[in-house]
Amino acid sequence: MNRPTALSGRQAAADLERLRAAQPLVHCLTNNVVSAFTANVLLALGAAPAMVVAPEEAAPFAAIAGALLVNVGTLTVEQASAMRAAVASARQAGTPWTLDPVAVGVLAWRTAFCHELLVQRPRAIRGNASEIMALAGVAAGGRGVDSLVGSEQALDAAMQLAERCGAVVAVTGATDFITDGHQVLAVDGGDARLQQVTGTGCSLSAMVAAFTACHPDPLQAVASACALMKLAGETAARESRGPGSFAVALLDALAQLDGAALTARWP
């Protein structure tokens, strides 16, 4: 296994600038708990979210979007059929799509569905350690939506999964590891309060999708998304008193952070 390389803040700064110039349209098929927060995170970031959910509309919309996010947190039969249609359409149109396999491995039905989708060549996959291990076929087991193991324990699984799917895999936790199966980038930092607000992981997956819309190097693009969320979390923690004010400050930070802040944080 290659040793992880630390993220380059300079590169992340360039990626953020490119994203804000492009304002990519991100088609989100996500769970209904986090849809509002996800939209607000994408707007703060400078992207254009759109939640088009019906099977009748998801396919044509995925074809015109800059990126597609598929998050199975509150999967239903109808939503699964919209996701199948959207993913097929995205693949045909060349729209990069990102998978967030929420609680995969805990429940058999969504696990089978995620494995079915993997064949459709996602550009990126973001999950916690339990989820990435479950997707890779390594026993781990989460508890509800939470991981029971640290991100470093899932790094081998992440590399195998990345190589098998031809995708960039991000396994997030105290340190985020981002890999294409060969190289590994590591992003440290963040804040424990990110775990106390629902949807921060799901929104990071939406940011990952947004970054893949307009960047030639998906490994770096996904790492830049992870870096921005970690830095925004650190900034928000300094300006908040609990999880309510943290979520507010996180959106403010995502809108305010710029390339200089990223370069200063990861010199």
Added chain:
Amino acid sequence: MNRPTALSGRQAAADLERLRAAQPLVHCLTNNVVSAFTANVLLALGAAPAMVVAPEEAAPFAAIAGALLVNVGTLTVEQASAMRAAVASARQAGTPWTLDPVAVGVLAWRTAFCHELLVQRPRAIRGNASEIMALAGVAAGGRGVDSLVGSEQALDAAMQLAERCGAVVAVTGATDFITDGHQVLAVDGGDARLQQVTGTGCSLSAMVAAFTACHPDPLQAVASACALMKLAGETAARESRGPGSFAVALLDALAQLDGAALTARWP
């Protein structure tokens, strides 16, 4: 075309007072991204939101509500059938209903559905320029949920649509134009941050519905709703540092603003 008349702040103040006294029950069939924010906006305003979504319940509930909102942002087949039932029931019971045609013109399925609903005589229609032009049958085309043209470019379309449907049409943007097909009211102001928070447009449509519940003059009522949102946006912008704190301050402002503030802003 008549020249737009500026809104009367005094009239808006009277409308707000009447709404707060009546506390109208507003039945919202809206998209699942904005449902919580919409409910909080209506509560802050002084109205009573209720999201009753099943086809089995939407029809009886629309008949006892003070107003009905139909927003097609995350339209599904099941929701469309609830909307059809609710709109028919509202029309029979004399409950005024408001249409928010999110992203109409971008996707064929919802476009056909919106045209079908138009026959049922909405009291009000609120959309951005792209949406109003698409509903009126004028080519425009949005990008996802965003308009690509300014509100003033949709004024002719808004007037035609209003006359054809017998509805008040609000085309919102940097300046909001509100028309019944003959008269036009203009409301200027607001703040760019309203675009950085998901659901501010959708929530304005819910406010429009609330104002139509208890006001004899729908043209003025819709303009008053627009004015209140613009003024709340201006107030919130002064008290916030980014889109997160702006959304919080917007709800505070909607609850705090009174007739005196409206009269001072549009003397």
Added chain:
Amino acid sequence: MNRPTALSGRQAAADLERLRAAQPLVHCLTNNVVSAFTANVLLALGAAPAMVVAPEEAAPFAAIAGALLVNVGTLTVEQASAMRAAVASARQAGTPWTLDPVAVGVLAWRTAFCHELLVQRPRAIRGNASEIMALAGVAAGGRGVDSLVGSEQALDAAMQLAERCGAVVAVTGATDFITDGHQVLAVDGGDARLQQVTGTGCSLSAMVAAFTACHPDPLQAVASACALMKLAGETAARESRGPGSFAVALLDALAQLDGAALTARWP
């Protein structure tokens, strides 16, 4: 009827400590307006929320969760079938489940559904006065999701309902009454702003579910949940300027409040 006993803050403090140590996994089948706020309330409290909604997954998940919440606010046919499966599974597995009968009595369909569920022995039921009276079969009638009568007027109905179902019933309002059909605990306080934010009642029901997951005495556990929400509301009211900042401060307060604060408030 027994006279209500005031809550013991010392007991509530012990209950909160036990909950934070156990971090119970709370399976929420709730309405889509409040799902994000409910998840954030549970996270702030120290519990682990999970919204698993498909009929295919709800039954297995309810069996492994620490508690189950069923809230009928935006009931659909598909959700009803997930709820039936989850409740049956919870009962078989010994997972305590809580019913929040939103707007029961106002709409015939959900009223029949709630009566059907009552046979499955909920551990707890939380509602406003109109809802509890409607469930008990006493005429009351709400207006949308709001009660038209005070909580004290529903106390007899609550006691009858509790005895009939073998459940703890909480009827909440200016004073909350919690009863098992024999004893009654009363919790006073709170703040009017709790009515101005959507989902505070629904989130309290989720807290009730969380407290029943790890406490031997359900009567006291439900009262402790009610006390914590009232105290958090009082704390948030002092630190906010309107309903937007109140909701933020409420989440902060739920995370910050500890046993000492509960004991000081109800000595």
